[in-house]
Amino acid sequence: MRSVKIFLDSRSYEISIGSAMDLGEVLLSSAMKKNVAVVVTNATVARLHLSKVLVALHKTFNRVEVVEIPDGEQFKTWDSLNQILTALLSWGCDRGTVLFALGGGVIGDVTGFAAATYMRGIPFVQLPTTLLAQVDSSVGGKTAINHPLGKNMIGAFYQPRAVVCDLQYMDTLPLRELQAGIAEVIKYGPIHDMVFFQWLEESIEAVLAKDEDALAHVVQRCCEIKAQVVSSDERESGQRAVLNFGHTFGHAIEAGMGYGVWLHGEGVAAGMVMAAELSKRLGLVDESFVRRLTRLIGRAGLPTKGPVIDAVDNAGRYLDLMRVDKKSEAGEIRFVLIDGPGKAIVRPAPDSLVREVIDACCK
């Protein structure tokens, strides 16, 4: 078993990475009351993994309950959040109750926000079942729900007490979802670690084949890099924004196509190509870097072009959608750009140049 320690003073916690781990044993070291556990999941994940989790939790907790929320990004809403909160209240759960998020990013985000807001905060544990959730939600404490006017617009920074990344969950993960997770994995190369990027170029087939050692290295390295970036900026005031490489364009793709049509990782994949192309046109990286990044994204089975989301004024629509992004300031879009391979910066760019990039990178 590998582990990554996240140091955040009194809110420090450990990410455990392994295969078919004993949940009770893994949780031994985390200081929580082992009285009532409530597992939040959805029907898809429940069918595959719930029974094993329940057996483990029943050994450790006196009482274990389950809340099933509907499956899908479109249900990352107040209604799903309220379903969890109402269940907790109706069971008389107090501040010692431990919430378990068993699922992908949606389950993690909603459950984390429920934990952040139920009685102003109760402990929660992440059991991420997708590669995306293991590399992305394990570190950073971001929780949220969507609002009809914008994704992840309502949420909180709230840290889990423990994260258990069991690679067994990858066995049943559909290929498209694995690939979407790999988009966030690839991201860490250009923004921080080109040695890791090179390892990915050499190992992408092993990762796609769900080789356990390759997956373990991917999860561990991504969590380590993210932890390093986040530790200096827990509440996202500066440096942390580099983690959003590809996300400004990606969010526009997701919103423009309607949530769920493109997976988050697919939007990020095409978004990274667009952000790299923008970096190139600003003279920050050369053409060979853009081609190298594009090639790896393509080898991972991910889209390297953005979709046309408006037949009349595609670039204008992208720009409108990007201007409402959380990272914008006073209507100015702040792009995460690559300032030489392995280093990211955040800055605005002229609309005219962004339009050129969108025209060149969409089909």
Next chain:
Amino acid sequence: MRSVKIFLDSRSYEISIGSAMDLGEVLLSSAMKKNVAVVVTNATVARLHLSKVLVALHKTFNRVEVVEIPDGEQFKTWDSLNQILTALLSWGCDRGTVLFALGGGVIGDVTGFAAATYMRGIPFVQLPTTLLAQVDSSVGGKTAINHPLGKNMIGAFYQPRAVVCDLQYMDTLPLRELQAGIAEVIKYGPIHDMVFFQWLEESIEAVLAKDEDALAHVVQRCCEIKAQVVSSDERESGQRAVLNFGHTFGHAIEAGMGYGVWLHGEGVAAGMVMAAELSKRLGLVDESFVRRLTRLIGRAGLPTKGPVIDAVDNAGRYLDLMRVDKKSEAGEIRFVLIDGPGKAIVRPAPDSLVREVIDACCK
């Protein structure tokens, strides 16, 4: 102008106490972007105080918007919260937007929770317009909305960037609301400071007459005491619970009568008498202390007896309601009791004794 500094590392802030203060000047020292301000208030407060606040904010901010939510505890709901969040999104507000809570406890709680959750946290400033809000919401960072199954059940700990307690607002405050605020003021005597309690015994008429010096002393001293208690326990894991003296019974009264029938402070007033009586029956204080506390509560025009909320089994209904309180643990009610005047402790008590107290203290 008086001020109380709240020390919380990077989240430290200042409470300014005075009359007819210049808002722009008071906010000079607090580090916030002075770009967009959004004032959350209700129609009652807006009619009395909004225009002055807007004049001051327009001098300081480039753009000022207003959200009016319905007036009353029954509107401390998801719907009101969502009204604020939707307005912020529709105006394209970013993370630099400053929320102003202009009103009493409901406005402060909902606005604070909106600030805590909008884009995972934006700055907010409290402009409390009731005595209760000035002495109670200024310190502690508690924000929340109600859930149909319980009061303040959904919320967050989130600190304001500044609190401006303008005593001018007291001029238009109805007497019943002033008195309700005094209940929380009296509370600080038994739990922490009997010198202040004695000052109140000598000055209660001046406070009720809205004497500005008396009010300023009240607000300053209460904020100081609360800050001292909270600083050691920001997230309410232990010592902070003593601030809930009178609240366990009080919440049961509020819930049992239907929110809004008894004001919060009225419930706390009768609740303090009940908690003092329980302390006496547990041998922690003597009869003379209970009488002294009851006398001051009565002189403030506050109820010294709880209401009968169930004609058949009044004590049973109180107990049921107290068991779902946030401070309960595994169904065990934890009472804040007075362990000698000026010192509070938190502990459970036998149901039979609690029943006796309820029977003796309700009419």
